Amino acid sequence: MAFVNHNTKEIVIATAGTKPSDAMDLLDDLGLLFGLVPSKMSSITSFLHRIKEELGDDFKNYETITTGHSLGSTLSDLTAVKAKDMGYNVFESITFDSPGSGPIIKAAKKQGYISKDVDISDIEFDVTDATPNLINTTNLDVSSAEINMVVPQPEIKQKTEEKNKK
Numbered sequence: 001m002a003f004v005n006h007n008t009k010e011i012v013i014a015t016a017g018t019k020p021s022d023a024m025d026l027l028d029d030l031g032l033l034f035g036l037v038p039s040k041m042s043s044i045t046s047f048l049h050r051i052k053e054e055l056g057d058d059f060k061n062y063e064t065i066t067t068g069h070s071l072g073s074t075l076s077d078l079t080a081v082k083a084k085d086m087g088y089n090v091f092e093s094i095t096f097d098s099p100g101s102g103p104i105i106k107a108a109k110k111q112g113y114i115s116k117d118v119d120i121s122d123i124e125f126d127v128t129d130a131t132p133n134l135i136n137t138t139n140l141d142v143s144s145a146e147i148n149m150v151v152p153q154p155e156i157k158q159k160t161e162e163k164n165k166k
Helices: 023-035 041-061 071-087 103-109 156-166
Strands: 001-004 010-015 063-071 089-096 126-130
Touching: 001 041, 010 041, 010 071, 023 071, 041 071, 063 071, 071 089, 071 103, 071 126
Parallel strands: 010 063, 063 089, 089 126
Antiparallel strands: 001 010
């Protein structure tokens, strides 16, 4: 899904996480464990071409941000890198509970989905994870920044438990 703001010249592309009822999503999740590029990569490319066509040459003047959760976080990072490869002005990929996209981006370059020489050094990869779990400790993130951890505070957990008892 893309949100385009013509007044501020911004594009925000959001990618969904795993839908448990979608067999391809589940296979893509499994593939991430082995460093495989998700099946949605060709759809990402088509979607980016469609946005580019609708905006015409002006697409380069829009600041692009991607975002996603879980499987969608890997897709968000792939979308950011592919968009950069296509000439978009990519600013940031904001992700939540990422299984890590570093090896997946390398695989996408190796398989020709993304140019091997695309420069992603100016893209900010912002990763926010909950407490470490099977999902967010799968692979290395592309981000060189420290990962933000969201840890529930004991008093918040206690208040939630008390509220749920009522």
